[in-house]
Amino acid sequence: MAENTSNNASDLSIREQVKNVITEVLGVKPEQVTNEASFKDDLGADSLDQVELVMKLEEVFKEKINGEISEKDAEQLTTVGSVIKYIENGGKLA
Amino acid sequence: MNSGRVVVTGLGTVNALGHNVEEFWSALIAGRSGIRTVSHFDASKLPCKVASEIVGFDPSPYMDAKEVGRTDPYVQYAVAAAKMAIKDAQLSISDAESERCGVLIGTGIGGMQNIQEQSFKLFSKGPKYISPFMIPSIICNMASGTVAIALGMRGPSFGIVSACSSGSHAIGEAYRCLQCGDADVMVAGGTEAAVQILAFSGFCSMKALSTHFNDCPEKASRPFDAQRDGFVMGEGAGVLVLETLEHAQKRGAHIYCELTGYAASCDAFHITRPEPSGRALISCFKTLLEKSKTPVDAVDYINAHGTSTHYNDLLETQAIKAVFGEHSKHLNISSIKSMLGHLLGAAGAVEAVATVKTLETGIIPPTINYEHPDPECDLNYTPNKAVKRDVEVAISDNLGFGGQNSALLFRKLGQG
Numbered sequence: 001m002a003e004n005t006s007n008n009a010s011d012l013s014i015r016e017q018v019k020n021v022i023t024e025v026l027g028v029k030p031e032q033v034t035n036e037a038s039f040k041d042d043l044g045a046d047s048l049d050q051v052e053l054v055m056k057l058e059e060v061f062k063e064k065i066n067g068e069i070s071e072k073d074a075e076q077l078t079t080v081g082s083v084i085k086y087i088e089n090g091g092k093l094a
Numbered sequence: 095m096n097s098g099r100v101v102v103t104g105l106g107t108v109n110a111l112g113h114n115v116e117e118f119w120s121a122l123i124a125g126r127s128g129i130r131t132v133s134h135f136d137a138s139k140l141p142c143k144v145a146s147e148i149v150g151f152d153p154s155p156y157m158d159a160k161e162v163g164r165t166d167p168y169v170q171y172a173v174a175a176a177k178m179a180i181k182d183a184q185l186s187i188s189d190a191e192s193e194r195c196g197v198l199i200g201t202g203i204g205g206m207q208n209i210q211e212q213s214f215k216l217f218s219k220g221p222k223y224i225s226p227f228m229i230p231s232i233i234c235n236m237a238s239g240t241v242a243i244a245l246g247m248r249g250p251s252f253g254i255v256s257a258c259s260s261g262s263h264a265i266g267e268a269y270r271c272l273q274c275g276d277a278d279v280m281v282a283g284g285t286e287a288a289v290q291i292l293a294f295s296g297f298c299s300m301k302a303l304s305t306h307f308n309d310c311p312e313k314a315s316r317p318f319d320a321q322r323d324g325f326v327m328g329e330g331a332g333v334l335v336l337e338t339l340e341h342a343q344k345r346g347a348h349i350y351c352e353l354t355g356y357a358a359s360c361d362a363f364h365i366t367r368p369e370p371s372g373r374a375l376i377s378c379f380k381t382l383l384e385k386s387k388t389p390v391d392a393v394d395y396i397n398a399h400g401t402s403t404h405y406n407d408l409l410e411t412q413a414i415k416a417v418f419g420e421h422s423k424h425l426n427i428s429s430i431k432s433m434l435g436h437l438l439g440a441a442g443a444v445e446a447v448a449t450v451k452t453l454e455t456g457i458i459p460p461t462i463n464y465e466h467p468d469p470e471c472d473l474n475y476t477p478n479k480a481v482k483r484d485v486e487v488a489i490s491d492n493l494g495f496g497g498q499n500s501a502l503l504f505r506k507l508g509q510g
Contacts, residue, residue: 027160048164051226059223068222 018084021060025053035081065091100272101342102350104183104335105447106175110146110328111434114178119451122459123480127312127433129326135291142303144311145289146328146435164227165240166205167287171331172237173244176281180245183335183347187246195279196249197242198268200260202439205232206288237285249277259494260284261332261442262502266356268336278341283333284443294327316463317400317429318407318471325401328435332443351453352507355386361497368405368493372413378499379417386503388487391421395458397449397490400429401436411471426483428476432462442492449490449504456484
């Protein structure tokens with residue numbers, strides 16, 4: 001039970017941290033950063049923004065994802081929710 | 095029909111003396127210096143510790159937060175000055191007209207802050223941490239490119255680079271685009287944001303900067319004064335809206351003045367030192383007068399390059415004497431660098447803004463810190479206090495490293 005609570009707390013923290021990174025890098029409003037939001041279509045990210053976002057995520061979640069986000073993985077991370085899940089999975093696609 | 099006549103209809107600037115044209119102009123005519131102890135970085139180990147810095151500039155009225163984050167300040171200053179100039183010109187561009195409107199904004203160095211930050215990141219963290227925005231932030235055509243995006247202008251647009259002459263070369267080349275019918279409107283000027291430790295240290299190594307006035311920064315820039323000992327770095331942007339006379343008249347625009355001439359030349363002598371005979375600068379002035387069909391005695395005012403270095407001020411004085419002869423004594427000359435420092439690639443552009451204001455108001459901004467006359471610089475540099483003079487014709491000239499000279503001639507809009 002105690003372990004579950006701590007897991008939930010850290011899940012929440014990943015979610016919040018990811019959303020903070022996205023808000024900062026893309027210069028969008030926090031309320032736009034929903035789980036379903038697409039980087040390209042909803043948050044206006046161009047290809048350069050997406051590269052920068054991946055770099056920032058690698059920096060912030062270095063330990064959780066065990067190194068770096070491969071280009072192949074990055075191509076699949078098109079929504080806010082997909083990134084959260086990816087980090088929660090320790091740097092693996094679901 | 096295009097008569098080939100070009101007029102100025104809008105002005106914009108951001109610099110240490112003001113974040114708009116009115117603040118800038120009132121500081122200039124009050125003889126106020128914008129030079130202070132360097133605050134952008136720690137200059138305590140450098141021989142020069144003074145600069146003309148932009149402090150507290152808010153780009154948010156001109157760009158959204160995301161755009162600010164992905165651009166170098168050199169681009170931000172240009173976008174701000176360009177939007178001010180367009181607003182001043184009360185110009186709105188329809189989609190159909192957009193291909194007849196262009197942007198030429200020069201810079202000497204480009205995105206210095208990003209060059210410095212990303213180099214540091216390269217050596218401290220490694221190559222994979224270099225930002226994808228580094229290249230678009232630093233390249234010297236990006237002020238023109240970003241302004242074109244911001245204003246939706248699809249006509250001629252590229253970078254103009256000639257060190258400290260970039261601003262006036264850009265205005266001159268824009269004038270040509272209008273004259274030859276390539277565009278109806280050109281947004282032109284210069285921008286620089288190089289008061290960063292890397293560039294600053296480079297100029298220190300060249301022994302180009304003032305070093306004897308660190309305790310009284312506002313005295314450091316003293317063009318034509320016998321105690322001048324180097325220039326003072328500055329940053330900012332200046333932008334002019336230029337239009338064909340016909341385009342401006344058709345839309346009932348307020349016209350500041352006419353731009354009737356542009357000339358450019360090169361010393362072909364040394365990478366940084368001006369050529370001692372002043373031959374190329376003299377030919378630049380002569381071509382300018384010839385092309386704009388202006389007799390020497392019609393010129394009232396020269397907004398000089400006047401950097402406050404030994405060679406520049408001496409050779410510029412000698413060139414003016416060689417070109418204007420007896421009339422050189424009747425000219426008012428002044429260097430606003432005495433107050434604003436040297437804005438490098440933006441210098442010619444902010445000086446053009448000041449020159450246009452002189453034609454508009456009949457007030458000539460002074461050369462401040464003129465305290466010890468130099469027997470070799472013996473013209474009327476409008477010392478220390480602004481003067482009133484009904485200026486019909488004014489010249490603004492600039493000299494860049496590489497021996498690249500340019501000059502512009504503005505005159506009150508005449509009839510016919």
